[in-house]
Amino acid sequence: MSTVLILGAASDMAVAIAKKYAGEGHAIQLAARNIQRLQPLQSDIAIRYNTTCTVHEFDALNFNSHQAFFDQLPVKPDITVCVFGYLGENETARANWAESEKIIHTNYTGAVSILNVVSNYYAAQKKGVIAGISSVAGERGRQSNYIYGSAKAGFTAYLSGLRNRMFPENVHVVSVQPGFVYTRMTENLTLPPLLTAQPEQVANTVYKAVAGKKNVVYVKWFWRWIMLIIKSIPEFMFKKLKL
Numbered sequence: 001m002s003t004v005l006i007l008g009a010a011s012d013m014a015v016a017i018a019k020k021y022a023g024e025g026h027a028i029q030l031a032a033r034n035i036q037r038l039q040p041l042q043s044d045i046a047i048r049y050n051t052t053c054t055v056h057e058f059d060a061l062n063f064n065s066h067q068a069f070f071d072q073l074p075v076k077p078d079i080t081v082c083v084f085g086y087l088g089e090n091e092t093a094r095a096n097w098a099e100s101e102k103i104i105h106t107n108y109t110g111a112v113s114i115l116n117v118v119s120n121y122y123a124a125q126k127k128g129v130i131a132g133i134s135s136v137a138g139e140r141g142r143q144s145n146y147i148y149g150s151a152k153a154g155f156t157a158y159l160s161g162l163r164n165r166m167f168p169e170n171v172h173v174v175s176v177q178p179g180f181v182y183t184r185m186t187e188n189l190t191l192p193p194l195l196t197a198q199p200e201q202v203a204n205t206v207y208k209a210v211a212g213k214k215n216v217v218y219v220k221w222f223w224r225w226i227m228l229i230i231k232s233i234p235e236f237m238f239k240k241l242k243l
Contacts, residue, residue: 002026002027029075031069032055038055061110070121178223179218179226202219
């Protein structure tokens with residue numbers, strides 16, 4: 001039975017991923033800033049799926065704590081899924097550096113910090129899997145969310161480079177590219193139903209991608225082609241669009 005560490009375990013996508021892995025017989029480690037918030041989920045998983053489920057305090061923005069956090073895990077995970085993120089509000093972030101900083105550090109710096117720790121351990125063990133939840137928003141900057149998108153672009157590039165670096169160490173890295181997803185983070189947005197996934201679809205995609213040793217996966221397959229079209233629009237035209 002493998003152990004799966006979920007980083008950012010309080011989000012809707014993370015809950016779905018945890019339940020998917022628990023349902024497949026894996027032990028679960030839930031990690032988030034507020035462990036009290038995780039306790040009902042811990043009890044539900046342990047009872048519903050008859051598997052081991054533990055909770056661990058983890059703050060993505062407390063970079064100096066990440067090595068100690070990983071070191072104190074009583075069982076080191078075989079699979080690590082990095083789910084945490086922060087959408088924020090682009091116009092607020094333009095005017096307020098604190099909001100920009102939170103977006104950038106949550107979506108990029110914090111992820112790099114903890115995954116450096118995890119990947120170093122896996123490299124030493126010559127085994128392990130990392131799955132990072134990035135975003136199609138990182139594939140081309142758009143006026144509506146370019147600060148969030150730029151952070152996700154950095155994370156996508158990081159995962160690509162990490163995959164390249166870890167391949168000789170027998171460590172696999174999966175990049176997961178959701179499009180729109182119905183979550184608490186997006187509940188104030190008007191999302192197109194056809195293009196929007198449920199958290200359970202994200203969970204199934206992650207599970208299949210890890211099991212199949214995929215490199216880059218899109219939760220809804222057509223997002224690959226949508227983004228290919230968007231990236232192919234010449235800049236002199238693209239800059240005039242409202243996206």
